[in-house]
Amino acid sequence: MGKIAFLFPGQGSQFAGMGKQIAEQETLAKDIFDKADEVLKFDLSKIIFEGPEDLLKRTENTQPALLTVSTAVLEVFKKHGISADYTAGHSLGEYSALVAAGSISFEDAVYAVRHRGLLMEEAVPAGVGTMAAVIGFDQERLEAITAEVSEYGDSVQVANLNCPGQIVISGTVKGVESAGSKAKEEGAKVIPLQVSGPFHSALMKPAAEKFAEVLSNITIHDAKTPVIANVTAKPVTSKEEIKSKLIEQLYSPVRWEETIRELMDSGVDTFIEIGPGKVLCGLVKKVNRRANVLAIGDMDSMMQALEKLKGESVDA
Incomplete structure (x- = not known):
């Protein structure tokens, strides 16, 4: 088997009720939801599990919600001993990828993306x-x-x-x-x-300047696993480079096709999308039909993926 990359979805993959089953069944997952509520000082879990959709769809809620669900699923998946050679995430998903790579703690990431969402909303008034x-x-x-x-x-x-x-x-x-x-x-x-806004455009530059201050309030470590940066579609591990790329990412294009090609050139043949939905699996297949793609968003899909990866039946 070739190398494995963990991929993490961005805005657009969210839906009310995501992560609920895994939080009810797995303490490791529930702990992540509890940490999010504690750091943000409001009941984000309730919005994730129950909606309403319009509240979940607000950027400042969507971003921490997706990060929380992806990280909760990842924590449960990790105990089965499958590790990644690379991680990557689409836009907001890059933060989940950095958590997975040991560069940012979940608590720091959820604080950062909540503020990222607020600043993105603030940068351009709704409807503009x-x-x-x-x-x-x-x-x-x-x-x-x-x-x-x-x-x-x-x-x-x-x-x-x-x-x-x-x-x-x-x-x-x-x-x-x-x-x-x-x-x-x-x-x-x-x-x-x-x-809700013109993400990854020049209109986000004012948000990027303020976001630099948010990032100076958190600790970024060198990544233990290389993360493919959206901005360059190249692997990064140094904390300085990770920080500067996260600031640039707000107003730069997400080079997703190049990211997948970079991973393939590095020997990755199995792509595991961790979090709600299967959007990234679909994009990978459009780049290379022969790639192995697995999407893990709940316990059922996790067990199916583990059977394929380990070639045997798996007990939860």
């Missing part, structure tokens, strides 16, 4: 910014279109390079609409995304 997926279009051409639109005063950038033929753009509502309609004229399919 948005994002859209551009399907079946050339990356260089799209970068040229967004640069052209931005030059005329409506800020828009390439935000997520997810997989072949799927790129997300982010910016002001007008900027995203203009760039989207130009891409459509040239044959692209454009899907507006239900997001």
Whole structure:
């Protein structure tokens, strides 16, 4: 068997009720939810388990919620003795990847992402910014279109390079609409995304400056396992580099397709998505159909994954 990478999902994978089963069945998982509530001084677990969806969907809740569920699932999974050669996470998921790699404690990470969410909300008032997926279009051409639109005063950038033929753009509502309609004229399919802000765009620079202060309140260690940074799609382990990349990440594109290619080039053939949903498994398959992908979001999927990994039946 080749190498293993743990992948962690970002915003968009959340749903009310995620993590509830594992928290009820496993003390290790419940402890993570309790720690989150304690650090944040409010009942985040209740929002995760019961919703309502609109409250869970608020960025400042979604970010700590996803980190908490991914970490809770990871803690239970770890006791089965499967370890990662690399970790990576999509946008917010990078924090779960850093927790998994021993670079940031869960308590520090949940504090940081709660503030990250608040600062991202604050940077751009609701309704000013948005994002859209551009399907079946050339990356260089799209970068040229967004640069052209931005030059005329409506800020828009390439935000997520997810997989072949799927790129997300982010910016002001007008900027995203203009760039989207130009891409459509040239044959692209454009899907507006239900997001609360223009993430990974230049509009997030004010949030990044304030976020640097948040990161100076937490302890970042050198990572024990290499983490593929969103900003560069290259492995990082040094605490200084991890910190600077987390600040840049707020306004830089998420290089996800390149991240998967980097992992494959490093000998990874098994990708385990830890947390709610299977979005990242789908993206990995679009990069390489032959990759082994496993998604672990609850006890059932964990047992199935362990049987495949160990080639035997597993008792919980």
